[in-house]
């Protein structure tokens with residue numbers, strides 16, 4: 136077993152006798168970009184909930200960077216460097232792009248420390264670099280409420296990046312985006328991986344192809360197939376339960 140990365144082994148989650156996850160095992164390497172697909176009810180959201188500590192598994196191992204996540208609460212898991220982006224963006228509409236990113240910085244804790252805290256040159260440079268990365272440098276002074284749906288999603292990804300996560304979980308990022316925004320999101324996520332692991336749950340298979348990464352197909356709470364998008368799309372079991380419908 137690897138001591139780094141995300142290691143899920145034999146995880147089962149039962150809701151009122153129904154197995155949402157059924158002996159789920161998966162390994163995501165440090166710096167890897169991984170797409171997770173599967174039909175409705177396959178267990179994708181439950182898998183994310185288990186990794187972030189929202190749901191406790193009945194059995195199984197969940198480790199990240201050699202830490203046992205099943206022993207930690209949601210706050211402790213976030214502190215460990217696991218960030219999650221939900222489908223709906225939660226940016227602050229009345230703040231500018233810059234201010235949203237500033238707010239997401241890891242500010243010192245405690246009232247005295249906060250009073251003394253001034254945005255340092257290093258912090259400012261990080262905000263600048265993040266605005267470039269998410270393609271919003273030209274919109275820095277614009278209120279988030281004026282951004283398009285896609286741009287708001289990127290801003291939220293930027294806010295998560297300000298927390299310097301080592302693992303980023305992203306839930307259906309391109310739902311409601313234009314084709315052009317979808318392409319840009321794939322490029323953004325490819326760029327974000329490498330220095331950190333990124334797990335993306337998505338239904339849009341064109342987008343998953345554009346991610347150009349290993350794909351895990353879930354079905355009834357287990358891994359049905361894994362490999363390149365070309366490999367899983369040609370897998371008869373995947374065609375039967377997911378693609379062929």
Ligand SMILES: Nc1ncnc2c1ncn2[C@@H]1O[C@H](COP(=O)(O)OP(=O)(O)OP(=O)(O)O)[C@@H](O)[C@H]1O
Nearest residue numbers: 150151154155173174175176177178179180181182
């Ligand atoms: N809190 C809960 N109580 C009872 N059943 C639940 C609960 N959460 C999830 N389930 C069930 O577990 C199964 C897996 O759900 P989950 O949301 O993880 O699937 P999913 O792959 O994310 O689906 P979708 O693509 O529709 O989001 C579903 O049958 C769902 O109804």
